[in-house]
Amino acid sequence: MKRLFNLLLCGVLLSASVACKGIGDKGDFGVCSVEENLYAQGYEISYYKDFTTVEIINPWDTTKILQRYILVEKENPLPGNLPEGTVIRTPLNNIIMYTTLHASIWEKIGALDVVKGICETEYLTSEKAIAMVKEGKIADCGSAFSPNVETIMDLGGEFIIASPYENSGYGQAEKLGIPIFESADYMEQHPLGRVEWLKVYGLLQGKRDVADSMFNATMNRYNSLKELAQGEQKKPRLMSERKYGSSWYIVGGASYMATMYKDAGADYIFSDNADTGSATVSFETVYDRGGDSDIWILKYAAEKKMTYNSLQQENPLYASFAPFKNRKMFVCNTITTPYYEYIAIHPDIILADYVKMFHPHLLPDYTLVCYEAMGE
16 A cells, blocks of 8 residues: 555656656666755755655766765665665664754754764754753764764764865765765755755655745745845945955855845845855955945854944954945844854845845834844
8 A cells, every 4th residue: 555655656746847767877766756946956856666866966066966865764675776875764863963053954853853963062053952962962073074983983873964075075984884964055056045955854854844844934935025125226235244364255246145135135246256155355346346335244253242443443444434434334243143054044034134234114123133233
């Protein structure tokens, strides 16, 4: 009966998505369908009769696959003839995470209890995860770039979730024989693309329905806010961030942050920049482009609040920018706010902050969550 149900499900999926014809030279594995992503470009999910594959696209060469994971439910027997890839029996147990952000995601989908170790726990924003660390239920596995493999082994780690970086590996952890899931979610170029990775994480934990519900709610609110802001004719000229060392690290014009600025109804001064991440320019370039900007937003990480006075002491030339003179600056302290968690899971909240800052009349009753008007 269960086999018949799976076959019927495959038929339904096939009618709603794109059929595929097997993997590589392994022949036809009875594929049901390829799921069409709405925003994400970094992965592809394919549903077969006896298993599901998740292919991670190489973000540095999108013509290649970074990894292929073959998901087989634990309650089902392992098929005898599988395509090439890393086999994962789902739902997962005993997970080690290299990033604290993924711990927040696992809490959101209701699966934090399977996380046994996290790197750099001092950066956790999940209150539940912080409590579990204090109670000894989650261990600190050291630095994400040099994890404590002895701790991972002592914990009996069965699965590692890590963020891949170009031309770099995972050191001693690769020799443990533990599957490493290379989560390239941070490389997505649309804010909702990153959130759509929730669908992958939901599959890993048997929580796909929960993940879908979260994604849909975030997508709908984000797009509603975007539609609201796009109706505004006047778009304030926006500059962001500040100088570090000898350069000013700007938000790339093709990045998901620049997309959010546009979606919130702002005219970003470097919107013509082609970088998909951050880019470095000189102080003079920023001043030439943005000296007369309407609004200036920036993030910082410090125990003490940033003020106009402290910013001017940092660099007196900042006082020459129009937003500084006109007191139209907004700041976000990433230590005291869950900014990085929200940008990955709830960009709708960050977008709401932007809409409130750029077009306050559109959200008269809204209170800023991560940003605030900079004080004197």
